[in-house]
Amino acid sequence: MKQAITYELIHECKQTGARRGIIHTPHGDIQTPVFMPVGTQATVKSLSPEELKDVNAQIILANTYHLFLRPGHKLVEKAGGLHKFMNWDRPILTDSGGFQVFSLGQLRKISEEGVEFQSHLDGSKKFLSPEKAIEVENSLGADIIMAFDECCEYPSTYEYTKKSMERTTRWAQRCKKAHKNVENQGLFGIIQGGFYEDLRKKSAEDLIKLDFPGYAIGGISVGEPKEKFLEILDYTTPLMPKNKPRYLMGVGTPDYLIEAVIAGIDMCDCVLPTRVARHGTALTSKGKIVVRNATYEEDFSALDDECDCYACKNYTRAYIHHLIKANEILGIRLLSLHNIKFLTNLMDKVRIEIENDNLGCFKNDFYHKYGYID
Amino acid sequence: MKQAITYELIHECKQTGARRGIIHTPHGDIQTPVFMPVGTQATVKSLSPEELKDVNAQIILANTYHLFLRPGHKLVEKAGGLHKFMNWDRPILTDSGGFQVFSLGQLRKISEEGVEFQSHLDGSKKFLSPEKAIEVENSLGADIIMAFDECCEYPSTYEYTKKSMERTTRWAQRCKKAHKNVENQGLFGIIQGGFYEDLRKKSAEDLIKLDFPGYAIGGISVGEPKEKFLEILDYTTPLMPKNKPRYLMGVGTPDYLIEAVIAGIDMCDCVLPTRVARHGTALTSKGKIVVRNATYEEDFSALDDECDCYACKNYTRAYIHHLIKANEILGIRLLSLHNIKFLTNLMDKVRIEIENDNLGCFKNDFYHKYGYID
Numbered sequence: 001m002k003q004a005i006t007y008e009l010i011h012e013c014k015q016t017g018a019r020r021g022i023i024h025t026p027h028g029d030i031q032t033p034v035f036m037p038v039g040t041q042a043t044v045k046s047l048s049p050e051e052l053k054d055v056n057a058q059i060i061l062a063n064t065y066h067l068f069l070r071p072g073h074k075l076v077e078k079a080g081g082l083h084k085f086m087n088w089d090r091p092i093l094t095d096s097g098g099f100q101v102f103s104l105g106q107l108r109k110i111s112e113e114g115v116e117f118q119s120h121l122d123g124s125k126k127f128l129s130p131e132k133a134i135e136v137e138n139s140l141g142a143d144i145i146m147a148f149d150e151c152c153e154y155p156s157t158y159e160y161t162k163k164s165m166e167r168t169t170r171w172a173q174r175c176k177k178a179h180k181n182v183e184n185q186g187l188f189g190i191i192q193g194g195f196y197e198d199l200r201k202k203s204a205e206d207l208i209k210l211d212f213p214g215y216a217i218g219g220i221s222v223g224e225p226k227e228k229f230l231e232i233l234d235y236t237t238p239l240m241p242k243n244k245p246r247y248l249m250g251v252g253t254p255d256y257l258i259e260a261v262i263a264g265i266d267m268c269d270c271v272l273p274t275r276v277a278r279h280g281t282a283l284t285s286k287g288k289i290v291v292r293n294a295t296y297e298e299d300f301s302a303l304d305d306e307c308d309c310y311a312c313k314n315y316t317r318a319y320i321h322h323l324i325k326a327n328e329i330l331g332i333r334l335l336s337l338h339n340i341k342f343l344t345n346l347m348d349k350v351r352i353e354i355e356n357d358n359l360g361c362f363k364n365d366f367y368h369k370y371g372y373i374d
Numbered sequence: 375m376k377q378a379i380t381y382e383l384i385h386e387c388k389q390t391g392a393r394r395g396i397i398h399t400p401h402g403d404i405q406t407p408v409f410m411p412v413g414t415q416a417t418v419k420s421l422s423p424e425e426l427k428d429v430n431a432q433i434i435l436a437n438t439y440h441l442f443l444r445p446g447h448k449l450v451e452k453a454g455g456l457h458k459f460m461n462w463d464r465p466i467l468t469d470s471g472g473f474q475v476f477s478l479g480q481l482r483k484i485s486e487e488g489v490e491f492q493s494h495l496d497g498s499k500k501f502l503s504p505e506k507a508i509e510v511e512n513s514l515g516a517d518i519i520m521a522f523d524e525c526c527e528y529p530s531t532y533e534y535t536k537k538s539m540e541r542t543t544r545w546a547q548r549c550k551k552a553h554k555n556v557e558n559q560g561l562f563g564i565i566q567g568g569f570y571e572d573l574r575k576k577s578a579e580d581l582i583k584l585d586f587p588g589y590a591i592g593g594i595s596v597g598e599p600k601e602k603f604l605e606i607l608d609y610t611t612p613l614m615p616k617n618k619p620r621y622l623m624g625v626g627t628p629d630y631l632i633e634a635v636i637a638g639i640d641m642c643d644c645v646l647p648t649r650v651a652r653h654g655t656a657l658t659s660k661g662k663i664v665v666r667n668a669t670y671e672e673d674f675s676a677l678d679d680e681c682d683c684y685a686c687k688n689y690t691r692a693y694i695h696h697l698i699k700a701n702e703i704l705g706i707r708l709l710s711l712h713n714i715k716f717l718t719n720l721m722d723k724v725r726i727e728i729e730n731d732n733l734g735c736f737k738n739d740f741y742h743k744y745g746y747i748d
Contacts, residue, residue, distance in 0.1 A: 042696065046703040071671065071696040079674055079692060087688045297445070300453055314461045318453060322416065322445040329420040329703050 005144055005186025005213040007245045007266070014357040016262045018350075023214075023245050023266070025091040025143040026184050027083065030058045032245070032266040033350055035257060035343045036093060037273065041066050042076070042086045045274045046333045047340075049088045055309060055341040056348070059091040059143075061269045064136050065100030069119050069126065073139035081141035092142040093269070095249070096133045096175075098149040098190075099218070110150065112167065130174035134187075138180050146216065147175040149190040154222045161194035168192045169206045176210055188214040188247060195228060197235050204239035215240045216247035217265075221256065230259060237264040254283065254346055254370060258363050261350055273339030278332050280324040283342040287371035289317075291335070296321040303334075309341040310334075379518055379560025379587040381619045381640070388731035390636045392724075397588075397619050397640070399465040399517040400558050401457065404432045406619070406640040407724055409631060409717045410467060411647065415440050416450070416460045419648040420707045421714075423462045429683060429715040430722070433465040433517075435643045438510050439474030443493050443500065447513035455515030466516040467643070469623070470507045470549075472523040472564075473592070484524065486541065504548035508561075512554050520590065521549040523564040528596045535568035542566045543580045550584055562588040562621060569602060571609050578613035589614045590621040591639075595630065604633060611638040628657065628720055628744060632737050635724055647713030652706050654698040657716040661745035663691075665709070670695040677708075683715040684708075 004026055011020040023030040037044045037052065040063045044052055052060065062082060067073060079085040082092055101108060105117030105126070114129025128136075133148035149168040152161050172189050179187045189207035193199030207215065217240075220232050233248070240246045245267055248260045252270020260268055273283065280292025284304035289296070291303065299317040311320070311334035323331025346366075353362040378400055385394040397404040411418045411426065412435045418426055426434065436456060441447060453459040456466055475482060479491030479500070488503025502510075507522035523542040526535050546563050553561045563581040567573030581589065591614075594606050607622070614620045619641055622634045626644020634642055647657065654666025658678035663670070665677065673691040685694070685708035697705025720740075727736040 041700045041702055042693075043702045043704045046707075048704065048707070066700075070700060071692070075672060075692065075696075078672065079690065085690075085693055087693075298449060298452065316453065316459075318445070318449065319416075319459055319461075322449075326415045326440075326444060328415055328417045329706065330417045330422060332703065333420075333422070 002183050003186060003213050004182065004184050005245065007214070007243060009242065011355055013354040013359045015360040016354075016363075017264060018261045018354045018359050019246075019264055019266055020351055020354040021245075021266060025059075025186070027089060027091040027143050030091060031351060033261045033347055033354075034058055034267050035252065035347045036061050036267060036269040037340050038063070038269055038271045039086070040271070041070070042082060044336075044340075045278070046329065046336045047274075049086070051310075051337055052088070052340070053090070055337055056344040057090070057340060059093060060088065061093050061095065062140065062142065063097070063100060064094045064133060064140065065097035065104065065128075067094075067140060068097060068128070068136045069121055073136040077139040077141070081139075083141065091144065093144040094137050094140050094142040094146065096137065096146040096148040096190075097128050098133070098146075099151045099250075101128055102151055102153075112170075114148075130171040131178040134175050134178040134180075138185065141181075141185065143185060144214065145179075145185050145187050147172040147187060147189050147212075149192055149218055151219045151222070152192065152194050154195070154224050156194055158196055158199075161192075161196055162199055165192045165194070165199050165203045169203060172207055172210060172212075176212070186213040188212055188216050188245075190216045190218040190249070191236060191239070192219050194219055195224065195232060200232065200236045201239060204236065208241060212244070214245040214247060216249050218249050220248075221251050229256070233260060233263045233265075240264070252343065254343070255367065257343070257346065258350065258366065261354075262359060262363065273343055274336045277335035277339050280331075280335070282320075282335055283339050285369060291317050291321050292324045303338050304342065307338060307341060307345070309338050311338040376557050377560060377587050378556065378558050379619065381588070381617060383616070385729055387728040387733045389734040390728075390737075391638060392635045392728045392733050393620075393638055393640055394725055394728040395619075395640060399433075399560070401463060401465040401517050404465060404641075405725060407635045407721055407728075408432050408641050409626065409721045410435050410641060410643040411714050412437070412643055412645045413460070414645070415444070416456060418710075418714075419652070420703065420710045421648075423460070425684075425711055426462070426714070427464070429711055430718040431464070431714060433467060434462065435467050435469065436514065436516065437471070437474060438468045438507060438514065439471035439478065439502075441468075441514060442471060442502070442510045443495055447510040451513040451515070455513075457515065465518070467518040468511050468514050468516040468520065470511065470520040470522040470564075471502050472507070472520075473525045473623075475502055476525055476527075486544075488522075504545040505552040508549050508552040508554075512559065515555075515559065517559060518588065519553075519559050519561050521546040521561060521563050521586075523566055523592055525593045525596070526566065526568045528569070528598050530568055532570055532573075535566075535570055536573055539566045539568070539573050539577050543577060546581055546584060546586075550586070560587040562586055562590050562619075564590045564592040564623070565610060565613070566593050568593055569598065569606060574606065574610045575613060578610065582615060586618070588619040588621060590623050592623050594622075595625050603630070607634060607637045607639075614638070626717065628717070629741065631717065631720065632724065632740065635728075636733060636737065647717055648710045651709035651713050654705075654709070656694075656709055657713050659743060665691050665695050666698045677712050678716065681712060681715060681719070683712050685712040
């Protein structure tokens with residue numbers, strides 16, 4: 001059967017081993033490595049689809065948990081699917097709701113069958129299982145959909161993590177069986193196993209047997225120290241198939257993105273650029289600046305003098321400072337736009353540096369210039 | 375001396391007497407009658423300048439009171455003036471702060487000199503006088519600036535209204551004297567006099583002697599019944615010079631706009647389109663709809679099937695309903711965009727109907743179709 005998602009490897013960086021590739025999807029190609037902005041509730045917060053294209057967003061995420069609760073997947077299906085509902089004609093990826101059930105859902109009860117939880121919106125009882133999550137994702141109709149998994153807390157014991165990882169593998173099997181739309185939606189497996197190398201290995205091996213068109217690493221960047229993050233990344237990424245996309249979930253700080261790419265990752269997503277925007281922060285080539293702070297009140301320069309985004313071409317830090325202080329939506333819009341552009345620009349450069357076999361040097365230069373890494 | 379603002383009368387509707395004209399300003403021509411969206415804090419809430427142009431905003435307002443308090447007029451002046459600060463190259467009008475001092479400022483003390491009040495932002499003591507308001511407006515640099523006036527509450531006694539109106543006239547004189555930038559900014563006088571015909575007449579006569587390049591009617595649409603509104607409009611507008619722009623302050627409901635134009639008004643402004651947008655309401659050719667309501671949850675039609683705005687061309691009521699329920703900024707943006715377009719479209723039609731000597735019939739048709747008028 002024709003697969004919805006295929007991966008084409010173009011080049012491996014001789015300096016770092018990072019991968020330059022293309023993911024082919026029903027809604028077009030994605031040049032990788034790629035950063036994917038998050039549109040939790042069928043909108044990337046504050047931005048229009050046209051603006052997302054202007055800042056070179058190749059693919060966006062949406063959250064199954066949120067859309068399941070509101071407006072409901074059946075409504076989105078009636079609207080003609082998520083692409084049509086939100087007026088976005090490029091690729092979309094939906095997560096499975098697993099992560100949010102554990103981070104947002106209340107009073108959750110996990111069983112082999114699935115997870116019962118209370119909606120964070122109205123306290124009503126809801127249930128997500130592998131079958132239900134896939135039903136929801138099939139209704140939403142994203143190009144890439146994720147298997148329903150359990151994302152363990154950090155830290156979790158070896159015993160709990162093992163039990164949870166094994167269940168996640170069984171759930172992945174059930175997701176695969178439940179998936180109704182293989183030709184138009186590619187279902188990715190999620191490698192769990194917490195902070196234990198042997199569990200990550202077992203998870204990867206068992207999921208690879210299920211032959212998903214792509215694989216993700218879940219359950220890292222959940223509060224662990226950076227050394228731990230790098231350690232897991234380093235031993236987990238090589239376990240993933242070379243001929244399929246590799247997705248690291250929930251990562252979006254510039255340094256984590258670069259490290260992930262060097263480890264062999266193709267896709268990352270994070271709410272970071274839009275979330276910090278709402279708090280008045282801009283990512284710039286010289287590090288983060290909190291433009292909300294009084295320092296920028298009379299600063300008539302652009303957010304980032306190396307950036308060519310709409311915000312940087314037309315507005316000053318002083319104006320954006322004013323908008324943020326005055327709780328004006330345009331301030332959030334300009335910062336969100338700029339921050340996403342900063343990360344997509346970074347990935348544009350990363351792709352070029354991979355092709356030039358120069359990503360290692362680029363990383364050192366970037367770290368030096370960005371000033372500090374958090 | 376060359377005047378910043380001149381008015382050219384093109385045609386008077388034979389059916390109604392409504393005026394079709396052009397206001398020439400340093401930042402370009404304004405086709406009148408015109409509806410002016412309000413950008414209180416140097417931004418029309420939620421929208422970019424490009425979007426305002428897309429919805430045919432010919433001129434926008436900004437509020438002197440707000441910009442005086444934050445970010446401060448001296449800062450805006452340093453930024454190169456309001457046009458440059460907010461990236462808007464079409465005409466701008468600033469009010470004088472008079473209305474806001476009375477509606478937002480706390481613990482105000484009015485004297486002949488001016489008004490002392492507490493900032494609604496931080497409670498600090500501030501003072502606005504005719505001279506100070508003009509200093510602020512000169513720093514902001516709008517094309518049209520308004521004299522500092524007192525806007526009486528509704529209802530107010532004859533005695534108070536008279537005293538206040540006479541002071542407003544004295545203040546207008548002081549404003550004229552204080553105005554430093556006559557060639558680039560046109561200072562308009564504001565006719566007060568509350569709900570008393572003789573006071574309106576006296577106000578108009580005295581202000582006309584001061585020979586301002588334009589005149590406004592202030593202190594109506596402040597909570598009075600519609601009959602009262604129409605009555606004042608009917609006896610005040612004919613008092614205003616024919617060869618100068620006539621501006622009715624704070625009016626934006628479709629029926630009030632049409633009535634104002636028929637009475638001979640050229641310019642109106644109101645926060646209505648953006649304010650009701652934030653509450654989930656759309657103005658449509660068949661009346662207002664509260665798209666936030668559950669009725670629209672599964673309504674896959676456009677906000678208004680007669681509208682060609684970006685929101686109506688690309689999104690359904692169901693999607694906008696979802697965005698508003700989920701507190702997503704894009705929902706406010708789409709409704710704001712649409713609502714302003716609705717009013718600018720209305721004025722486009724009004725201008726054509728004046729040229730066709732048909733505004734009376736248009737009004738009847740509009741009222742019939744719009745369904746209800748509030």
